[in-house]
Structure formats: C-alpha cells, structure tokens
Amino acid sequence: MTSIGGAGMVDWNLAVATATRLVRPGPEISREEAREVVAELRRHAKAAEEHVRGFTRMIPEGTEPEDTPVLVVDRAGWIKANVAGFRELLRPLLEKMEERRGGSAGGAVLGAVGSKVTGVEVGMLLSFLASRVLGQYETFAPATRELPASADGGGRLLLVAPNIVHVERELEVDPHDFRLWVALHEETHRTQFTAVPWLRDHLQGEIQSFLDETDVDPVTVLERLREAAQSLAGGRPEGEEGEDGGRSLVEVVQTPAQREILARLTAVMSLLEGHADYVMDGVGPEVVSSVGEIREKFQQRRARGASRLDQALRKLLGLDAKLRQYRDGERFVRVVVDEVGMDGFNRVWTSPNTLPTKAEIAKPEDWIARVHRRAES
Template identity: 30%
Template sequence: MDIFRSVHAVATASGDGEGTGAIDWAAVADAAKNVTDPGDLTLSTEDREGYATDVRDARQRLQSVGDVEFDLPEVVEVQNRHHWIDANIRTFKRVMRPIEERGRVPLPGVTRVVNTGTMAFMLSFLGKNVLGQYDPLLLAEGDADHGLYFVHPNIVAVAESLDVDFPRFRRWIAFHEVAHAAEFGAAPWLSGHLETRMQDGLNSLAHGEFDRRAFSDLDTAMTAVEGYAELLMDRAFDAEYADLREKLDARRSGGGPIARLARRLLGLGVKRRQYERGAKFFETVADERGVAAASVVWENPEHLPTDEEIKNPWKWIARVDPESRL
C-alpha cells in the first residue's frame, strides 16, 4: 500500500484526469488501489471447482425451492480487491453521469478534490470488506450482461477471522449472490424499474432538488430485493447456517471506531435495515403461503410491496392473493 501516492492522486484530482465533471475517476482508481492490498488470487484446482460447483448447485436449489426460472450471468468472476474496485468504478461512473453532466458544481476545483477523495475512500473501504456481489449493471448501455463477482481474498480472510470452514462459508456466500441473480432473472422488468426510479432521483439531484418519492420507491424496491434474496438463500441452503449468520452479523456491527464511522457514512446501516425489513416481510408470506407464493412478487412491477405492506405483509397477501396462483 502506498498512502502517499493515494493522497497525491486525490490532491491532483482537479487537473486533467479522466472525466470533466465533479469526480476524477482515474484519480479515484489510483487512490483507492494505492491504499488497498489486492490480496492473493492464487486459486487451486479445488478452489476453482469449488466456486463453479457452489454457483451451479445454488442455481439448481434456488430454482427448485423458489419455483423460479433464471439463467446465470455470462460474467462470473473470482476477483481480487483491485478487480472489484475497477468493476465498481465503472458502475459508479454510469450512476453519477446525470449529476456530472448537468449538476451545478460550486468551486469546481475544490469540489472535484473532495468528491474524488470521498469516492476513493468509499471504494477502498468496501473493496476490503465485500465478499460477493451480483451486479445488474444498472444504466449500462447496449446489451451488457449482468455480472456475478466473488472477492476471493476477502472470503478467505473473513472465514479465517470467524473461524469457520472456508468451503462452507464460500458456498453460503454463493447461495446469497445467486439468489439475487434469481430475482433479476425471474423479473426481466426489474432492472428497468430500478433504473427509472434511480434516474428520476439522480436527475432531481442534478438540478439541486430532491425527489423524495423516487428515492422512497427505490428504497422500498431494494428492501424487497434484499429480503427475498435472504428468504430464498435461507430456505435453499443445504446445511445449517445459523452460526455463519450470527458470526457475520457480529462482525458487521463490530470493528473499531473508524470502521463504524465508515459504515455509517456509507449508508451500510440502510442496507442492513433493508435486509431485516425485507426478510421479515417475506418470512411471513412464506410461512403462510409457501416460498413459491412469495415468488409471485416478481411477476410484474405491480406486485412489489409498498412500504405499508412491508410493515404489514397481510395487506400484500390480500392485494396480490398468491393463494389463487398456487
């Protein structure tokens, strides 16, 4: 790691780096990677076969348990931390484009340095902690396929720190990420729905406004996405997992003051809240009507629960009436 080079990259972000908007993306990449050890990506034959088997088995089990049909993304990668940072810089560049192109930037030189530093800090922190990711490639142009990433050095490190069996832990992570692939595969409309709400919200920010409705709708939809993945993974995983969840939850809520501050600044508490609210909603539906009944949420956008229905799943059951579809 080279902290000096990272600071220098951020400090010079107001120069002629990549991008002409509020963020110097080339400087973001340099700064984030200079303070992040890429990690060892040496994979044994057993490791490679293990990832492939876990992903394949997860797809088969999730299809059976959830009664959903979906294909895996063509892009399935085992990455190091730098690979993950590069992939997510491409994602953030797409997401931030409306603000960069139309946003009002006071003191552009100073703003560019601050924004570049903030983004670099965020990606370096996440790059050291993310285990796996399903990337629906929102706002991507053309026919870009979705991606499924596993950050091997982080999975190894966390399995060791939690004192759990690596192959078992890796398999559990695979089931969770493939569960997200199941959602987007079962609901071809989902990417477009999220993109529309995200675009509306970002366009409002670019004009100095805040579209509360757009961001509220996006939060509710993501609560359904996270909650259903939790349900499907829990019901499909082929071994006991309570100890894994307990240890990982404890790790996520622990750490030193800097780690806790970083999680708060990055809004990771919001993501945890989405997991918890969404999982509780779908557990109620599945306990009453079965997992297949919960899966009808992906039939069309009108079946997404409202915020009020997430609080009271019986209202969603009464509106959608999954029982009539079984």
C-alpha cells in the first residue's frame, strides 16, 4: 500500500499508522461486554435486512441480490477499510500527478512535500472522522482477507462498535433500541446498492469525472489551496467576499466543471442519506419502541456538534453539507412517497436519468412532474 505510480504520492501505510495512533480511544468496556455488543450488532444487521426489504419494496419477492458481508469493526478497522477505498478511487489521479511531478517546475514543490507528509495529512483527517462514523456501506475498496467484500470485489457493511456504544451512552438512550436503529439506516444503504446494480458504477463514474477535472499542476493546486485558506480564515480583502465566502475548503478548490459534477453527486448522496433516514424512522415505530426519543436526541447531537473545534473542522471539511443532505434528502423522499406512494418513489432507481437533480431535491414536485406525469402523458 506504500506506493502508487512509481515513487508514490501518498504513503498509505503511514496514513493508517498515523490515523490509528491519533484516533481517540473508545469508551471503556469489558471484554465480555464488547463480545455481547458485537454479537448483538450482527443480529440486528440480519433483522434489519428483512425489515428494510419489506418496507422499501426495492427487492422483488423471490429474488435474492448478491450477498455482501457485515463487518463489526473498531476504529482501526474502519480506518483500514477507508484507506483501501481512498487508494482505489484516487489511483488514476495520483498516477497522473506522479507523471506531472517529474516534468514540471511544480513537481519539485510536490516532491519536497513528499509522500510521507501527505500520508500523515491523510492519517490526521481519518483520525478525526474515525471516532464519529457509526456505520458505512463501503462500496469501492477491493476485498482482502482481513476485510472481505462481495464477490464482484466491492461492497461491505461496516458497523463501528465503539462509536455506537459511545453515542448511545452520550445520549442516554436504550442501547438495544439504538443499535437496531443504526442497523436499519446502514442496512438501507446496503439494500440501495445491492438492489440497484448500476448505482455503484454510476457513482464511481461521477467521482472519476470529478477527479479527471482536477488541476494536476502542483503550483495551481497550491495556489487554489492558498486562496481557499484565505477565504475560510476571513483573510480576503474587504469588499472581496464574493460567492466563495460561505464555502468549505472542499468547495472552494473546485473548477467550474467540478462544481457541476458535485451538484449531481450532492443530489445522489442527499437521496441515499435521506432515504436511509426515512426508512429507519418508517420501520422504527414497529420494532424500536423508543424511536421517538432516539431521533430527537440524535438530531440535537447532529445539529450542535461536539465543540467549537468540531464545528470548525466540520465547516472546513464540508461536513455541514453532509448534515443538509440528511435533512433535504429525507424531505424529498417523504414528499414523493406521500404524493405517489412507495412504488412510485421507487422509480427513482430505474436509471441514472430518473435520479433527482440538486434542484429537484429542493423541489420534489418537479421530480414528480418530470418522472411521473410526463411518462403518463
């Protein structure tokens, strides 16, 4: 994992080591209790599969999509899985940057920074995220002996046990209900990708298009990062706030073409996250007795963040946009289901052409008009 394209742009082993070393320790828990948590999460994942399939009706009766493993992991396991995913997704971009590094003036700058520094930076980012993620459907990383995936080389459901225990204690909610509630959300993501075979390739294609548009000249990259840092720090000259003033670092360094791609990706991710929230709350009352209390407390936690530092990092990394995706996406799904029913909503999974645009996420009636009323006229 230490090199991609010759000498390598990122020391991936160092990224794993850095993240593992810096990540916060998990909650205090006995070995016996840890085993019970892992066993219960696996049971809940299995139960959630049946509940989600029955509620969403995405998988026709009598059919069985390709199975994907459920892995209950600690924070280090989540880090390893995500480094493997980043490595796979970023491979074409890093190979292109490696080629440019050797033959340009900016290459000397990037060479001076070095793969080890980049590995440390990636590790620091992952150490921040690793203590916050409750679960994830990991889509792109190849299968390994330590981290198995579906037969086609991608797809596994990760449940991060220490983070789930930490949050259920922080919220002071029923731990058994909370674990099933989380499993319902993450199982919805697994159902989305297993029931819609084209979804993984579509997302990967959009991400690769985004990366293909990246400025690979290191001098340009550094200049765009400098401008972004000034904007976020309030360092722009007075009267030059412009439209970038409220953007995250991730947004500011984009080209116009990347912003168009990101708008499409944002719409898809809003759909996926909002759908998962809608399903977990729709199934919840039947199988999670304290779902109302859990939802209220969890929403409050999402909104406020853990600290000022946490809020600043969320803004810098664009994680506030992630919170909007949950809210806006859930509203889109709710409005569409109320108007045309669950089967009518499921037309969204027909093809990339029936996915909502970013504008349609905000105005679900426009999606209904485009996909339903025009098809029926």
